[in-house]
């Protein structure tokens with residue numbers, strides 16, 4: 001028996017990393033927790049709206065199974081179903097745990113948890129803590145981890161950057177190469193396994209709703225070491241963000257959950273004060289086009305509608321790329337109580353009071369459904385075997401991933417308030433599997449020759465030294481901005497193959513320009529310049545993964561909209577027809593007359609499309625390019641069917 | 647989209663903790679809705695001073711850019727605040743940027759606030775639970791009390807209150823308003839309250855609440871409008887009671 005306690009290296013202290021750390025500590029493990037900045041400042045604090053769990057406190061008939069159905073449907077069936085189902089079944093327990101940890105969730109008059117509605121569902125299943133749910137959840141986990149740190153079980157390495165995994169001769173991960181962002185020292189740490197909980201990659205697009213460290217670099221580094229990257233092309237564009245210079249600040253979906261209405265003046269370039277425009281001269285396009293879901297259609301649908309109104313119908317407010325998000329019909333007291341902090345953000349950055357004037361918003365890059373590929377093991381009953389070491393393991397043995405940086409759960413489009421859930425869920429769920437992974441290892445990191453670690457360190461020292469010495473003509477920050485602009489112009493809401501081809505060429509040009517970068521600072525103390533160049537290098541690779549995936553996937557699914565391949569769903573189509581169609585098909589040929597006119601042809605198109613494209617995109621690094629292949633999705637529990645949000 | 651106005655910045659820089667600080671003046675094209683951080687980002691793209699000298703980009707700390715992470719605190723035109731919400735159009739120019747003075751210098755506008763996190767450990771700023779297994783909902787809490795706690799739990803450890811506090815210096819152990827407010831938060835929670843005596847004992851000791859001079863400079867600068875003086879008064883009252891209890895039980 002090994003005397004040492006199992007020990008792990010967790011990279012990232014957002015919700016996923018902290019949840020994993022807490023769970024592992026509870027199982028007596030030792031954890032080294034690594035983060036760019038103090039973990040309490042991680043991006044998760046930005047989440048405003050809430051976290052989902054089907055507890056059904058209002059007798060609406062909600063259940064974890066409904067939550068599961070909404071999630072896979074919202075994601076256009078591209079998610080592996082046993083994992084999603086397990087997450088939805090664990091959700092109520094997760095909310096109860098967070099409640100016990102002291103999260104200041106809003107309460108009912110009786111003092112129990114309050115829930116509200118969010119996009120993509122007809123139920124009130126979103127728990128929330130004022131306007132800063134993410135901050136409150138993160139602090140609760142941060143506090144638990146601080147307790148374990150106080151007790152000596154956790155060692156925090158903040159102001160440290162993860163560079164890569166240390167792989168032994170059998171390609172098993174035995175530790176990590178780290179970079180001390182103050183001293184510049186590069187060194188390795190050893191552990192039974194490494195968990196990447198490094199969040200989303202939105203900074204690849206330059207301007208987004210994300211925080212500045214959401215750069216996607218850690219997972220891309222793993223991809224460059226041979227790990228599979230999955231569904232990169234599925235980037236969620238949030239319909240409602242506030243235009244700004246440094247950031248496109250999010251206006252939470254809860255603004256619509258609490259009655260916010262989206263509209264534009266019916267007359268193009270109407271320059272009147274919005275409050276003076278009479279009802280009948282306003283175009284509430286979401287409500288008109290989706291009478292049942294109204295303003296609470298899922299994000300991909302809302303973003304496309306806004307795009308259409310602005311660019312095709314040319315009805316943007318004042319001729320600009322903006323639409324109104326209007327809350328002025330709600331009472332000031334109600335808004336203060338339910339949305340106070342969220343509306344404060346708008347006033348703080350625009351100087352206007354959204355309680356009095358309609359907000360002006362536009363879609364912005366927000367979330368990546370794709371991420372590093374991870375495994376799972378189901379229990380044969382449509383849920384997950386929580387003891388399995390395969391859960392959340394990447395395609396590199398011993399390298400795990402959790403939170404926004406993995407690709408599971410959200411398929412082709414994420415529903416609001418499901419991400420905080422998936423982050424905490426993966427962090428907690430993977431714990432027992434990680435412990436059993438350690439216990440079943442034949443050889444541990446102690447048995448790995450020290451040269452393996454020394455070589456990894458030396459390689460990175462050389463690499464970073466190389467970046468530090470780059471003395472060309474290109475400013476890396478300008479390159480980063482240019483890269484973002486390529487993606488914003490070509491790989492966003494509406495995708496066309498000609499533009500995607502163009503983007504790939506432009507990214508390749510950018511890669512050439514990268515060789516001529518100048519390291520703007522060559523000093524040796526607290527110098528971010530060499531890291532920035534290394535990050536840019538990875539992000540160029542990631543831009544290729546996203547763009548190539550988008551180019552190859554010739555269909556319209558969730559956030560990936562290619563009008564050329566729209567299957568043109570008949571207006572009077574009911575998704576249940578498809579279930580009936582599939583059932584009937586088992587008993588022989590279907591007659592056209594059995595369904596309304598044109599429906600059978602549509603369903604055939606849909607079926608063929610799924611056969612070809614209802615697959616996970618896998619990118620692997622070959623010859624400096626992403627090589628794309630496809631993998632089956634587990635749809636064993638719910639029959640995929642056309643989405644419709646009427 | 648730049649217009650023809652310019653933004654003038656005067657930035658205090660320091661290469662290392664033990665080297666001398668120096669000033670740089672930089673001019674940038676004005677952009678609508680610009681804030682101090684968008685200016686620092688613009689400098690990265692063209693790090694040149696007003697007199698044409700090429701310099702290294704400024705080093706600072708930021709992350710969320712929407713005033714919830716607490717990273718980006720600096721002294722702007724003499725006042726400590728978050729730089730992400732410092733809108734250029736609302737500031738007289740030149741905009742003077744300095745690092746906080748009460749924490750160890752790292753580089754330029756970046757300082758080391760480890761002390762704040764260490765204080766959170768000292769006062770056990772957490773709810774000690776039995777474990778993560780599902781044993782049901784937390785305690786029932788009236789919405790009013792929840793709302794009160796929520797105000798306190800928005801503290802983002804930014805350090806503004808400490809920079810402004812006359813009692814908080816680089817070479818003493820004073821814990822400061824944010825720490826006392828966290829004590830109040832956890833003592834308020836039904837489960838957290840089970841460790842309230844230990845928390846109170848801690849802030850009755852070295853660097854504790856007795857050293858607070860009640861100058862109230864802290865509450866004026868808190869970007870999250872946390873009712874710090876109220877917290878100090880309430881926790882102060884609790885420590886007095888605790889003191890009496892200690893005397894009686896001895």
Ligand SMILES: Cc1cc2nc3c(=O)[nH]c(=O)nc-3n(C[C@H](O)[C@H](O)[C@H](O)COP(=O)(O)OP(=O)(O)OC[C@H]3O[C@@H](n4cnc5c(N)ncnc54)[C@H](O)[C@@H]3O)c2cc1C
Nearest residue numbers: 012013014015016044047049050162199403404417419420
């Ligand atoms: C504005 C906004 C609002 C949102 N609101 C909601 C909401 O209401 N509900 C919802 O469900 N979801 C919401 N989301 C999504 C959700 O916030 C994120 O998906 C989630 O917080 C990600 O958490 P995480 O733990 O995966 O990573 P993060 O919280 O992003 O943390 C990543 C961690 O990794 C560290 N890190 C990264 N790379 C490295 C490296 N190379 N070396 C060292 N450390 C590294 C970082 O320092 C950080 O500690 C929102 C997102 C945004 C942008």
Ligand code: SF4
Nearest residue numbers: 811858859861862864
């Ligand atoms: S009241 Fe005064 S002395 Fe006390 S913490 Fe606040 S600023 Fe410091």
Ligand code: SF4
Nearest residue numbers: 801802804805807868
């Ligand atoms: S109390 Fe206010 S000023 Fe002090 S650290 Fe917290 S948020 Fe910042």
Ligand code: FES
Nearest residue numbers: 711713716718730
């Ligand atoms: S960057 Fe987070 S508070 Fe300013």
